[in-house]
Amino acid sequence: MSDFSPGQRWISDGEAELGLGTILNCDARSVTVLFGASQETRTYSTRLAPLTRVAFGSGDRIQSAEGWQMTVDDTKEIDGLIVYIGEDDKGELCELPEARLADSMQFDQARDRLLTGQVDRNDWFDLRFRTLHHYHRIEQNPALGLAGPRIDLIPHQLYIADEVSSRQAPRVLLADEVGLGKTIEAGLILHRLLLTGRVERALILVPASLTHQWLVELLRRFSLSVTLLDEQQSQAHGDANPFEAGQLVLASQDWLFANAHRQQQAEACEWDLLIVDEAHHLEWSEDEVGPGYACVERLSGATEGVLLLTATPEQMGLASHFARLRLLDRDRYSDLEAFRAEEQGYVAVAEAIDALGDVDGPLDAGARDTIGAVADDGDSQALLATLSNPECSLEQRQQASAQLRDQLLDRHGTGRVMFRNSRRHVGGFPERRLHVDKLELPSSYRRVLRRLARDEDYLDELLIETGLDHPEVMVYLDGMYSALTEDPLNAEPWWQFDPRVTWLLERLTEMGDDKVLVIAHDRETAQGLSDGLRVLGGVQAPVFHEDLSLVERDRAAAAFADDEDGCQVLVCSEIGSEGRNFQFCRHLVMFDLPLHPDQLEQRIGRLDRIGQRHAIEIHVPVFEGSPGEKLLRWYQEGMDAFSAPHGIGNDLFDAFGDDLAESLLDDEALEEVIGETRALFDAKLAERDAGRNRLLELNACRPERVESVKEAIVELDEDRALPRYLDQALDIFGVDSRELGNDLTLLSPGSHMLDGLPGLVKGEEGFTVTTSRSRALARDDVQRLSWEHPLLREMMGRILDGNMGNTALALLKHPAIPAGRLMAELVFRTHCPAPKRLHLNRFLPPTAVRVLLDESGANLTDKVSFTGLSKNLKKVKKAVARDLIKSRHDQLRDLLDSAEAEAQRELPTIVEAAQVRMRQTLDNELTRLEALAQRNPSVREDEITALRDERQALDQAIEGTRLRLDAVRVIVTIDDDSA
Known part of the structure; x- marks a missing residue:
């Protein structure tokens, strides 16, 4: 035939x-x-x-x-x-x-392909089996979705991401103080929900000024590609809905909230998750609702998962904070006055938790009364009795204290819907040291300032003449000078006479080899300063500003980060304080001061981050008697802005920004503004430290839980199987890899690379990777390869979802087995169809059942390991393989049938173990939520219902698990001559 x-x-x-x-x-x-x-x-x-x-x-x-x-x-x-x-x-x-x-x-199935003579390479079969093994292991790791992103393992961020992403349809407010990583928390939650299948489509709304920062953060830290949507992009889609163009859509709030048609299109789409940054800007009152708030309210009402981000949840008062919570749960937060009354009770709960702090001996009467006032059920009273009983051991009191603390945190306050960490609670931040140098005003600046002080009308003339804003024209004197210059090409540039340039050159000499980040208000100043440093001091200082492309910014940042051959100085415009991490640097030079406290904190926050090992040295040159010096006094004396972030700078600027601008040339008025600012600053701090914030800080990170998450992440970080698997997979998929040293590897398309691999396009350069978390954190231009990286997920997905390597034939030379004998190595795989949102893999990921039979049907699985067999096999030409299979058709059919019967014996054990894991996890959580709902109205009934439905659906899905043949390898023995 x-x-x-x-x-x-x-x-x-x-x-x-x-x-x-x-x-x-x-x-x-x-x-x-x-x-x-x-x-x-x-x-x-x-x-x-x-x-x-x-x-x-x-x-x-x-x-x-x-x-x-x-x-x-x-x-x-x-x-x-x-x-x-x-x-x-x-x-x-x-x-x-x-x-x-x-x-x-x-003929995709292994049986059909084998019997029709289609065989793949032997190493493909090996990779398929190892892929199934690693995938099974990784999918069950509790850190799945949290281990891959390029982030430091910061406890409060991991806790929030783990807690929120584990919930049914999470709806929460992320309200950490500035610099504590709300964007990272939101990215972690999104990344994990995408990886586990709970989310497929997400809409991210951010202020226009932050779209680039979010785009970069999601790509660099989480390897998430998003569709950035604006009006131009939307019009390119014609009559089609532009919000259907991508799974992850990032859009400017400013654009969307001003366009009713685009809002309708966004609302017409189905979203699994809505993320809204800077949510405190959404305006709401009992009498009037702003367009932005109304848009988010409609979107959040139609979307199961909602994340709202704000560093200042009460920036506009308690009503504004209530408005945010109302977006998350309209039923729970329906009455503002009731919410006000509820807030008053949080002080008592915070005091009770503080009273639990000392358990060396029995509680005294005062502590017992304080706790008893809020411990209002039988369980809590029993724990309180243990703490008060002198007969109880120290260990008993410690356990009771921990249980009672968790109960109070769970049952009171807004801790389930709102997470807020402060620096004082998190800890681990470096000291900040301010160094101020007062310089003499150059004559070119002094003349203008003197005239401004004498002539009130001159300011209006100056604003018209320069085109600058008030008070920028007074604070940024180099910009004013450049704007007033009639013949810029022939005039002396400002950096020729500005003493701040020579001052900076002297400081650079004093700092030796230390890296120095310099930030100036605008691009023109940064470029001029770079010219001045080069011409006057021979110092090469790259410039980092908003007009550079993303690639150019990366190059500048990489040159600054390089310890050996990199530059000492990087000069940035204000954009340099947005979205970039220069944690390796400890010297910050503020060449001028920003006008807003939040921008001041953003500048310092580029260096002042968790994990910074050195004190932050902040250097500020100011001209004596200038408006810049007065602005410095307002920051120092009015709000202690340089010592630590306080999170209330925006409140103070809203209250006194206009008065401050008017007082920059009036010493008496300045004293009054500083005094009033300090009074409000102290009052805001006292308000911040009240009961509810204390409760939120205690609830925003549970150390014992986050420690287990960190251990699971470290286990994946240190997985020795990853490099070995990578080498094999890259070789088979045709990706060239070249070691660069320092744990870095260059991946580039090979001549026979398979198409469609993320980040690799034939004819293009490729990208640099590392498996080291610390190395990836130090280099923005290096990608971190992990089990969660898109390249690995794509390769594993192609193997598991396709037929690659699901058949093979190999030769085996063994002295104890006669030549011409046949063996069949079959890999069966659990098949359990279920919706992605159930995340079935945490309990029953695809599970391999290996069966090795000799030609008589004897089961050799337990006697011969996969690895031991594989390393002794030899490849065979495809034509020979097809002839061998054709000659043994009937025998192979019998072995396939026998192997299936052997594999079926393993299925009940696999199913039972998966059901036990699922029931233990979900039953415990369901019991906890049902009990908690009796006392804390923040637990939504639909959340409990969804968990019950999920448990039932998972139980049915696991019960319906079947085995199917995934791959088969035929092994034929040979003698020495055949080899």
């Missing part, structure tokens, strides 16, 4: 995706094949045709061109064509000539 005859069915060895082919005609030289399903015709040389005859045997299921199916019992041959004999789905005896087989029949 190996001779070609018209009407016979064959498949292409190299293009199996073409489907089943039919011989149209043949002669002594060539054969022509029509592949009906793909409407392709191929002509091959008769002698070298890469074709395999399709011949089914007893037990195989086949499909006719008319769509009905039959199970083959027997075959006969008529004029070189096979006629299949068997039973159809009704049990009736029938015949089906091979010419009438369905063209669309695919």
